[in-house]
Each structure stands twice: as C-alpha cells, then as structure tokens.
Amino acid sequence: MELDGLTSAHVADGCLRAGVPVRCGPAGLRPLLPGTAFAGPVAPALHLGSVDRLLEAIDGAAPGRVLVVDNDGGLDEACLGDLVVLEAAGAGLAGIVVWGLHRDTADLTRIGLPLLSLGALPTGPLPHHARPERRDVRLGEWPVGEGDLVVADDDGVVLVPAADASAVLSAARGIRDAERAQAHRIAEGTSLRTQLRFAEYLARRRRDPSWTFRRHLREVGGEIET
Secondary structure (H helix, E strand, O other): OOOOOOOHHHHHHHHHHHOOOOEEOOOOOEEOOOOOEEEEEEEEEEOOOOOHHHHHHHHOOOOOOEEEEEOOOOOOOEEEOHHHHHHHHHOOOOEEEEEOEEOOHHHHHHHOOOEEEOOEOOOOOOOOOOOOOOOOOEEOOEEOOOOOEEEEEOOEEEEEOHHHHHHHHHHHHHHHHHHHHHHHHHHOOOOHHHHOOHHHHHHHHHHOOOOOHHHHHHHHOOOOOO
C-alpha cells in the first residue's frame, strides 16, 4: 500500500477526526532500521511458541499484507528470525510487526523487509514456555482482525478496523495536506500563530474559559497536534 506521505501520526489524527478510537501499538515497538514506513491489511498470527503458526499466516496472506505477530509482548525469547522473514519477503508481504522480540538482526538488515518489534534477543522460542490462555491475536491491548489496516513507521504502529479504513485515510489525507500548506507558509515567513489566528483564540478563551483550542482549530480550518 502506498502511503503517499501519510505517517502513523496522520492516521492517528485521522481516527480522531473520523470518530474512530485511536489504537496504537505498544510504545516500545521500534523499527529495525530508521526511516521505515509501510502499511497494509493485517495478516494476524498468534505465536504460541511455535513458528508453524507464522508460516501458516504467511501461507494464507496475499501480497501486500502485513504480518502482525502476537507473542504476548514476551521479552525472554525471540519469536522469529531470518528464515521466517525471508519467507515473508518471498511471499510479497509489505512488512512485519512483532509484539515480542526478533533475532538474527544482521541477517534481517540484509534482507531489508521492514520490521518493527520490541527489540532483539539471541534465544529463540523456549521449550515448555507458558503461553497465553487465549486464541485472539492482539497488539498490546488491542485486538487485531484479519484485514485491519496497519500503518507503521519510526513513531510506531496504528491499527484501524477494516470497516473504518476508508474514512480514516480520507481524513488523514486532509490533515496531511493542511499541515503541508501550513509548513510551507511558515517557511515563507508567516508564523503558525498567525495562520491559526492564535491571538483571537486567546481573546475568546478569556471571554469563555470553556472554549478549547481544538474547537478553535475546527473553526479556522487549522491543523496541529491537539
């Protein structure tokens, strides 16, 4: 899926604009390589101590999907390495998100398939390891459904329910375009405070303490983190 300049932050803001709950992956998820950005429908996999579940998810995934691996956030074992990532790359997957750890970092770097995880550890799955008593795939606190949209970059991961993806992406594109225009005007010498009519906001807030900056931005058509 082409991001066309959309970031995970744009998509998170798009969720707010579209009235969809913002579902971010755990804050510890970081890309293997800086500058990583990818998106696509989810191919979910619950690890449960056995790599065959990852191969099964890859086997059933169409090209362009993102493998989301749930290892319950475990930090005492790596749940995938170079062979699984090679297999995912060969199947045409867009990237991998691991709620857990990876290994074979040097090999994964050479393979080049985008990947986010909680970090690296030398050991693979441990024998007789206690497994979560559940069957649903999760990314942190959030359930992950087949075909949900995942957007991942240096800031982390955002999940969007499949049914809401079109509305969220449309809102995110509008936010992206408005922010680009504002940045261009700042570069040309018009401050962000001027563009957002910040003095008007302060004056109105003095008259009406309930008036929020978010409401002001909607009124003047501005964008900024709120």
